[in-house]
Amino acid sequence: MLRLILLTATALTVTAAAASAETIRWARAGDSITLDPHGQNEGPTHALAHQMYDGLLQRDMSGAIIPSLATEWAALADNPNVWRFKLREGVTFHDGAAFDSEDVVFSLNRAKQEGSEMQELLASVVDIRAVDAYTVDMETAGANPLMINNLTNMFIMDKGWSEANDVVMPQNVTAGETNYATMNTNGTGAFMLVSRSVDEKTVLKANPNYWGADLYPNEVTEIIYTPIQSSATRVAALLSGEVDIIQDVPVQDLGRVASTDGLKVVTAAQNRVIFFGVDNAEGPTSDLRVRQAMNMAINREAIQKIVMRDQSDPTGVIMPPFVNGWTEALNEYPANDLDAAKAMMADAGYAEGFDITLNCPNDRYINDEAICQAAVGMMGQIGINVTLDAKPKAQHFPYIKEGNSDFWMLGWGVPTFDSHYIFNYLLHTNGGSRGSWNPTGFSNADVDAMIVSLESETDLAVRDATIAKIWEIVQAEQVHLPIHNQVLNWGMGEGINFDVQPEDQPHFQFLTFN
Amino acid sequence: MHRFFDSDFFYAFRRSPIAIVSLIVVVFMVLSALLANFIAPTNPFDAASLNLMNGFTAPMEPNAFTGETFLLGTDDQGRDLFSAILFGLRVSLFVGLMAVGLAMVLGVLLGLIAGYVGGWLDTLIMRLADIQMTFPSILIAMLIFGVARGLLPAELREEMAITVLILSIGLSEWVNFARTVRGSTMVEKEKEYVAAARLIGLNRWQIMLRHILPNVLGPVLVIATITLALAIIAEATLSFLGVGAPRTEPSLGTLIRIGQDFLFSGEWWILLFPALTLLALALSVNLFGDWLRDTLNPRLR
Numbered sequence: 001m002l003r004l005i006l007l008t009a010t011a012l013t014v015t016a017a018a019a020s021a022e023t024i025r026w027a028r029a030g031d032s033i034t035l036d037p038h039g040q041n042e043g044p045t046h047a048l049a050h051q052m053y054d055g056l057l058q059r060d061m062s063g064a065i066i067p068s069l070a071t072e073w074a075a076l077a078d079n080p081n082v083w084r085f086k087l088r089e090g091v092t093f094h095d096g097a098a099f100d101s102e103d104v105v106f107s108l109n110r111a112k113q114e115g116s117e118m119q120e121l122l123a124s125v126v127d128i129r130a131v132d133a134y135t136v137d138m139e140t141a142g143a144n145p146l147m148i149n150n151l152t153n154m155f156i157m158d159k160g161w162s163e164a165n166d167v168v169m170p171q172n173v174t175a176g177e178t179n180y181a182t183m184n185t186n187g188t189g190a191f192m193l194v195s196r197s198v199d200e201k202t203v204l205k206a207n208p209n210y211w212g213a214d215l216y217p218n219e220v221t222e223i224i225y226t227p228i229q230s231s232a233t234r235v236a237a238l239l240s241g242e243v244d245i246i247q248d249v250p251v252q253d254l255g256r257v258a259s260t261d262g263l264k265v266v267t268a269a270q271n272r273v274i275f276f277g278v279d280n281a282e283g284p285t286s287d288l289r290v291r292q293a294m295n296m297a298i299n300r301e302a303i304q305k306i307v308m309r310d311q312s313d314p315t316g317v318i319m320p321p322f323v324n325g326w327t328e329a330l331n332e333y334p335a336n337d338l339d340a341a342k343a344m345m346a347d348a349g350y351a352e353g354f355d356i357t358l359n360c361p362n363d364r365y366i367n368d369e370a371i372c373q374a375a376v377g378m379m380g381q382i383g384i385n386v387t388l389d390a391k392p393k394a395q396h397f398p399y400i401k402e403g404n405s406d407f408w409m410l411g412w413g414v415p416t417f418d419s420h421y422i423f424n425y426l427l428h429t430n431g432g433s434r435g436s437w438n439p440t441g442f443s444n445a446d447v448d449a450m451i452v453s454l455e456s457e458t459d460l461a462v463r464d465a466t467i468a469k470i471w472e473i474v475q476a477e478q479v480h481l482p483i484h485n486q487v488l489n490w491g492m493g494e495g496i497n498f499d500v501q502p503e504d505q506p507h508f509q510f511l512t513f514n
Numbered sequence: 515m516h517r518f519f520d521s522d523f524f525y526a527f528r529r530s531p532i533a534i535v536s537l538i539v540v541v542f543m544v545l546s547a548l549l550a551n552f553i554a555p556t557n558p559f560d561a562a563s564l565n566l567m568n569g570f571t572a573p574m575e576p577n578a579f580t581g582e583t584f585l586l587g588t589d590d591q592g593r594d595l596f597s598a599i600l601f602g603l604r605v606s607l608f609v610g611l612m613a614v615g616l617a618m619v620l621g622v623l624l625g626l627i628a629g630y631v632g633g634w635l636d637t638l639i640m641r642l643a644d645i646q647m648t649f650p651s652i653l654i655a656m657l658i659f660g661v662a663r664g665l666l667p668a669e670l671r672e673e674m675a676i677t678v679l680i681l682s683i684g685l686s687e688w689v690n691f692a693r694t695v696r697g698s699t700m701v702e703k704e705k706e707y708v709a710a711a712r713l714i715g716l717n718r719w720q721i722m723l724r725h726i727l728p729n730v731l732g733p734v735l736v737i738a739t740i741t742l743a744l745a746i747i748a749e750a751t752l753s754f755l756g757v758g759a760p761r762t763e764p765s766l767g768t769l770i771r772i773g774q775d776f777l778f779s780g781e782w783w784i785l786l787f788p789a790l791t792l793l794a795l796a797l798s799v800n801l802f803g804d805w806l807r808d809t810l811n812p813r814l815r
Contacts, residue, residue: 230774230775231775232774232775232776232777232778235778236778239778250775250779252775252776252778252779252781253778253779255779256778256779256780299566302565302566302567303566305567305579306566306567306569306570306590306592307566307569307590369761370590370591373561373591373761373762374566374591376561376762377561377562377563377564377566377591378566379562380560380561380562380563381562386561387672388672388760388761388762389671389672390761
């Protein structure tokens, strides 16, 4: 009997090895929220979309911007408000339809519609027009030298397919809508959708007509993507060889994975900051002194040492160090001083504390629920009685975006590497095409005007000065309670060569096998 | 009291080491759960009293940062595991007992009605029981738990978590009570004392509750004990799956769930001690229930 088991085991290993030469089994804590490429501006959602859809340009695995569906781009010499994109010729969508400028005009306009989460990135775009079949002009209100940075996650859909399937309007995820594009795709990307079962398994196969066939290694022929929420199960899947790559090795298991034969951990500082949002407009947290007391009550070093096992960098600003506008001074955070915090609470009239619910995701950020749990205790130490409500991100995000929460956790990556992206989504007054992730109620007309002015400021020194001014105002107001910047740890088999991308976005066409 | 010590029952108990040991363990656990407030060095449910820097302290080893030592170590939040187990034990026992109580009241009443009244009511109740028996009770508990949570407003969910847990386990375990009671009731109702009671004009409820019920309770006690073990395990399973007791007020199952995340990284104590406690509790209740069944069942004697 034992021999039989051994034989079977050997046979299984052999088949597994043969299959894994081309198939990549990929896991992370949470699933993509929607396949609609403009429905959610969220890391894991973009990560899956990137396999099937392309933008005009993309970031490679080192984070540098390289061509994608556009081969060249430049602002017009006679009119700096207009960016001209030369499109790649001979590209087809997965269903065989040809790609041309009509699709680009359609997709960028779609991303500007109500319900799209990509609106902020195109807020300053006033017109998008096709010059000819392979040239597109994008006109902005005022010259914006950094415009192209906004396009790395701006995916292009097929106009004909979208019209035929009634998905001309983007899916409004927060409103609970779904559409045909939620579960179906037709992109130009390196992989095509084979099957998808939400929160269980998504299978992709290589696109035989991929335009990048000669440009990238393209060694992966099949991707099997399985979200595994439990960290222990996820690590067990990697250790047992059930999956080939996990994007979020739990911090407690880094040593175990790294020391296992045949596995390695690849680490990089991540362009993502984790923080708490609070209601700035109503309730006890509308008092600046309460927000400052809460900020002081957070013991960031303890979170770093115990919860994150040193895999984080505590911070006092909701901006990762990669981002233009970051300074050492902004990054500083107040000491964990409970007496001072209690005094401020008493000052604000809350000597007895108050009750509040902390909304927290449990499948999004590294140890998100454990950080929230630690915060419950820390807030308790200054008299704030916190009830923890942890739920999957697919429910958490719509809940907080609708303004239901008074106290919540959020993480923010900055794909443009510029402060403007943070301002436009998190600090501009909520409404219209801006401030969609600002349910804090913070609203400052001067700040709003300065944010918009950044989009047409060509003098970079003036622009940087405006950025510094905005940070000064929002830091003084303590709009958010920053916690730390995450460190990225990808765990994978030794046979895989794959760089960790600072935005946590794997592009599997770049992966090679030993 | 003399009558009890002279009884066959007590004689059988004295002769059974398993019964003695399991009862001692159960009594010990119940007492520690009841007296948790006095025994436990800290209150693990008071998040404000926790020091995160105490997190992941190994049993009987001083913490590297704070120098504090804990008998059974601490969990990821710096919670003293010994205290957490005592309080968790209380949650587990409370949920188990209340759930069994609910299942027993419901099952006995339905069984009495089905057995005594008969007819279409009997068919309805027993077919319902049959249908419920085709699903594993843990699935039913999860279903009830999910629906109840969906109906509750968000701010009440945490407060009501334990009540919902009791309801869902209780409603998933009533079938065995109903089936047993119905069987014995059908036997009892043909007996002469019932006919006599009917003759002097007592109504159905009086006959069912005053006359038949005391005569069918023997097997119910046995089932209750065995169901208690099942209910404790069901609570732990639900909490382990993350749908039961909240992390901030952990039961034994929640502690095991937390510990599971740290199995690969070597913090074994977070999982081991709550798991051992749960094992000892469920095993002793089960063994005692088994012994009770063997002793009280004349056909097995």
